[in-house]
Amino acid sequence: MYKEAIQDAISMHELPSQWRSDLLSEAEHVAKKKKTAKYRKDLRELPFATIDGEDAKDFDDAVYCVRSNNGYKLYVAIADVSFYVEPGSKLDKEAKKRGTSIYFPETVIPMLPENLSNGICSLRPNEDRCSMICEMSIGLDGKRKKFKFYSGLINSKARLTYNQVEKHLKKLSNIKQSIVHESIKHLYDLANLRLKLRNERKALKINPKEAILELTKNKEVKNIIIKKSLFAHKLVEESMLLANESAAEFMHDRLDLGVYRIHENPDPSKLEVLKKHFKIPTQIAKKSSPLEMINRCLREAHENKDDTGQILVLQTLARAEYSTNNLGHFGLQLKQYSHFTSPIRRYPDLLVHRLINTSLAHKKLGMRQNELQDECENSSMLERRAEKASRQVEQVLICSYLKTKIGSSMDGVVTGVTDFGLFVNLEPYFISGLLHVSDLPEDRYQFLQDRNALKGKRRGGIYKLGQKIKVKIAAIFPLERKINLIISNG
Incomplete structure (x- = not known):
């Protein structure tokens, strides 16, 4: 099923x-x-270190942090892909066509050939590597004061995993490369300061549960586990956010042109659905800004362990996209933001590196805004394609795994309501099935669009968004990614 699933995704999404x-x-x-x-x-x-997942092979970024009496100096070193992949080259045209690396469980379709992505570009330990450096001065309050970009040569002193760093921070075990201990301590302190600032600017706290599929040797799912959120992730994330924000500011201040990662305000009509789900009083809704509204819903969803509420909030938000128009980032609550930190696996990051290099070399840009905007739109489209393909393979594998559960009852939550039935999320398995309207208890059901509900005309029974429901798996069609459900007690 594994090979079939991947082959199917490759042909369906070309x-x-x-x-x-x-x-x-x-x-x-x-x-x-x-x-x-x-x-x-x-x-x-300098004792740079990379911090990634256990199975990572392409190391895009390495970090080093030092503290003085005035604050912190943070160095973020990013693989200098632009040094190897030149504009207009065959490799460049292919990378543009791919747009991004595509990740499946235990397999990747890389944007660049392996000898670049896992080899000469990857910031492997104890090997000299060309890098783009973002060097930042940060005050003791965690606020970024100054930054500069330049080309550098680094030699990473340690390839660390998130788990190793987490255990080191909790004093459960020590990172054996003592040369990076000081830097890790300063990165930890800096991340705490940055998270405090993130709270102050009311950036959204969205922590959707992520599934990790554990596979057998035969590539069949043996277990579905929830990805743990570690502080080590935050440590890297906050460093990358700082570098990305600096890149956006650099392009905005130095160039008339930039590739920005934008996230626009939510659509007002989608906010209405959210208000109804969370039963927000009209008076409060009128006085609240979209940001206050979303944050209120997220808080409530978190307090009530309401995963459906989290999903609804995500559905309300606009998609983040690439654009030459610097429209800011709603989710992060930043005036300008970009993607600079992953040029091995994302084409827009490579474009950002080239724009920064052009300015550093005092050269003229070889591109007009409309051409660059086309590149941005194409990259956004290819990113969506990659997400769909990844999710498709994941769903086929989960469906295949659930074939042993046909006839079993389980708890579900209604995450979608249509005139033909209910989409029910099977919570432990990160997948939804369809409970067809004809399989609901005997009645004729009317679809109430404004209330996101199905209501029985005779008996008045109601099924609505967010409702917990016990269902039984009636049938599964893995390659079609379809799960048919029936009510458990009927």
Whole structure:
């Protein structure tokens, strides 16, 4: 089923999954480029470290933090993909066509050939690597004061995992490379200061549960576990947010052009649905801004352990996109934001590196705004394609796993209401099934769109969004990703 699922996703979404020989030849050729250059600052003595998941192979970013009496100096080193992949080259055209790496359980379709993505570009430990450096001065209050970008040469002193860093922070075990201990301590202190500032600006706290599929040797799902949220994730995340914000500010101040990651205000009509679900009084709703409204709903969902509420909030929010129009980021509550930190796996980040390099070299931009806007729109579209393909494979594998549960009863929550039935989320399995209107207890049901509910005409029974419901799995069609449900007690 595993191979079929991936092959199905590749053909359905027309994913480029093979490498032509001319692309591999070009990758071999550029990988031999000489790393040292007069313009590259030598930072090989600094104890940079990469912090990633257990199974990561492409290390985009490395961090180093030092503290003085005035505050912190944070160095974020990002793989210098732009040094190897030049505009207009065959590799560049292919990366643009792919737009992003696509992740499936235990498999990836990379944006760049492996000898670049996992090899010469990847910030592997104890190897010299070309990097783009964002060096930032941060006050003792956690506020960013100054920043600068330049090309650097680094030599990462440790390849750390989130679990290792978490255990080190909790004093459960020590990171064996003692050279990075000081830096980790300062990164921890800095992350705490940054999280405090994030709270003050009322950035959204969305922590949707993420599933990790554990596979057997035969690539069948043996377990579905919820990804743990660790402070080690925040430690890296806050460093990357600072670098991304600096990149956006750099483009805004130095260039007439930029690639921004934008997140617009929510659609007012979707906010109405949210108000009804959370039963927010009209008087409060009128006085509240969209930000206050969303934060109130998130707080309530969190307090009541209401996963459906969280899902509804996510459905209310606009999608984050790439654009040359600097419209700010609603979710992060930032005036300007960009993606700078993952050029190995995201094409827009590579574009941002090139824009920054153009300014640093005092060269003219080789692109007009309308051309760059086309690139942004294409990248947003390819990102959506990648998400759909990843989710599709995940759903096929979960459906296949659930075939052993046909006839079993389980708890579910109504996450969608239509005139033909209810979409019910099977909470432990991160997937929804359809409970068809014809399988609801004997009655004729009317779809009340304004209330997101189905109501029985004769008996008045009602099924609505967010309602907990006990269901039984009647049938499963894995490759179609369909689960048919019936009411458990009927």
